[in-house]
Amino acid sequence: MIKYILRHYFHKKQYENEDEANNGTILNNSKRIRIKFMPEWCTWPIWKLEDTPNGIYEPIAPASLPISANLKHDIMKFDRIYQAMLDQRYPPDSGFSDAQANTTLDLAIHQECFSLYKRLEEELKDTHEVTASQDILSWTSDLQP
Numbered sequence: 001m002i003k004y005i006l007r008h009y010f011h012k013k014q015y016e017n018e019d020e021a022n023n024g025t026i027l028n029n030s031k032r033i034r035i036k037f038m039p040e041w042c043t044w045p046i047w048k049l050e051d052t053p054n055g056i057y058e059p060i061a062p063a064s065l066p067i068s069a070n071l072k073h074d075i076m077k078f079d080r081i082y083q084a085m086l087d088q089r090y091p092p093d094s095g096f097s098d099a100q101a102n103t104t105l106d107l108a109i110h111q112e113c114f115s116l117y118k119r120l121e122e123e124l125k126d127t128h129e130v131t132a133s134q135d136i137l138s139w140t141s142d143l144q145p
Contacts, residue, residue, distance in 0.1 A: 039078075075120075
């Protein structure tokens with residue numbers, strides 16, 4: 001019985017908590033870094049959860065992440081396009097003046113956001129917990145064939 005308790009105790013120490021122990025996520029005595037893909041105007045589209053009592057997300061540069069050069073490039077390219085859409089004089093007018101062009105742009109932005117989020121999730125799966133804004137996650141149903 002003692003052997004079972006000791007084995008169970010030391011096995012559990014590899015996990016952050018009971019929920020992670022149940023789904024098999026081993027953290028190797030270190031916390032996974034939590035980031036969120038969430039495009040916003042005038043800042044980076046990637047946010048890191050700060051280790052503070054408030055749990056505030058702060059924007060971080062894609063270059064600071066251990067991801068491939070191709071993914072960094074694609075995120076930066078997407079961000080330049082996204083930032084260019086902003087009408088700084090009156091933000092609600094951002095986008096194109098033509099409604100059909102705006103619809104097409106929205107779909108393209110949604111598809112690219114979801115694609116970048118999934119690529120980030122894949123490349124960082126061993127070291128980071130990657131999530132996305134609710135907007136991006138809700139778009140998935142719109143993007144399924």
